[in-house]
Amino acid sequence: MVTMAASDVHRTIDAVWRIESARLIAGLARIVRDVGLAEDLAQDALVAALEQWPESGVPRNPGAWLMGTAKHHAIDLLRRRERLGRKLVELGHEVEAAEEAAAPDFEAALDDDIGDDLLSLVFAACHPVLSTDARVALTLRLLGGLTTQEIACAFLVSEPTVAQRIVRAKRTLAEARVPFEVPRRAELAVRLSSVLEVIYLVFNEGYSATAGNDWMRPALCEEALRLGRILAELVPTEPEVHGLVALMEMQASRVGARIGSSGEPILLLDQDRARWDHVLIRRGLAALERAEKLGGAFGPYALQAAIAACHARARTPEETDWAGIVALYDALAQLAPSPVVELNRAVALAMAFGPAAGLEVVDTLTSEPSLKGYYLLPSVRGDLLAQLRRFDEARHEFVRAASLTRNQRERTLLLGRAAACSHGSPAPHER
């Protein structure tokens, strides 16, 4: 028993919940075979803790306490429901049988199968039967232990919207009779890629927030990283999981350097590298090495991580291995061709082999419908033209880019460059 002031108990319960909730829900879902019901039961146990711990103190093993309490709730509930139908009777027996098998050592039950249970929960939350929004909400709720309010705050939607999304998602899972299990070998790769996509989506949602005025969005990056790291230990032989973790670690390492004092974005080559987080870089490089050792160097996430690693390894922008980056983009373009990857490849080509090489690729993209309205295309093209001293064309591109961006600072900057082109100079300020 840990003694503490009653006022601290609630905060401690929050902490315990964050550590234990996913394992708790997963363990319960294995028994009741219903993710939604499992979460309700876990919530009931949380309520019981909130009622009892301020009086009794926090138990020595809070996870086991919560599990024990939730299991008793489960049995009560299922017994009460027994008369409702045979299926529930069966469920009730299943619970009892499972309990007999597992009892009395809840802790051992938690430890033994928890990896598989947790993984089953991950796959259920990211099941393809759910919409992407629902997958994200359910993952954050069931695996991240986030409250509805926190999720709503992070995604700038209302709390009832999130609550409804979660209720509907749980119902969908139940109605579709999604089994609570780890997918078999053949299916695993596809299902895993859905999980990785959800995690990276959460990460990007936090990462793309430009201003630091919203505390929840940086927290999303941390949450996605935590989920990625957990997943990496659950399926340690899957290289793309490590690729994704590597990518997120390295992108997160630049969070502190990428926003200026007035909230303006600072682009990669202009960032103060001393402010990159070297703990995260080291972790990112280690995760990338793990992916590569597992033969996953050419997975889409691993390739992106390898590109990020080229930047992370360079002590100054001038040291950047641009030829290496070009090669990685070549591979990425083969694997997952997209106009945006192509535009990236063009920028890298220009950095490695001069503006003409980049422009050649950029020019193939100007009629690309998916890049229509994308300000970075004319912006990149304008820059390459200016470097080639084709100022008239460059000015035209900068003006177009300025008209396409919604960011005021960016627009000012682009118009400045357009004006400089009128004076026959590649940049508005001296380089």
Add this chain to the structure above:
Amino acid sequence: MRFMMLVKASPDSEAGVLPSREMVAAMGKYNEELIKAGVMLAGEGLHDSSKGARVSFSGQNRTVTDGPFTETKELIAGYWLIQVKSKEEAIEWASRVPFEDGEIEIRQVFEDSEFPPEILPPGEAERERAMLEEVQRKAAKP
């Protein structure tokens, strides 16, 4: 937020006594738990202070004092760096360390964002030639 869990030295750790096999195994299990929970960023044990030194500052002068140092309880014997959501979560993790005696001190790590810009100025303003960061982010859908 990040916390350091600092392990205080003990007469044993200062004498260079290695932990028992049981303790090493228990610590391995604990570290694994931290890693599986996705909270562990780094962690290491430190040699006893006889293998260390102190550099003290007074104006332009630097004085080097070789270890060992006597005030055992004030010395650090190891650390974990963890990423958690609250101090209470850090306390919860620290409480789970399989020690039978000794002490762990929990300290929050400063983030860049906690410094006002006049103390820690941001990097040079942007040159938009370098658009990679943003483009890369948009390329993020493999």
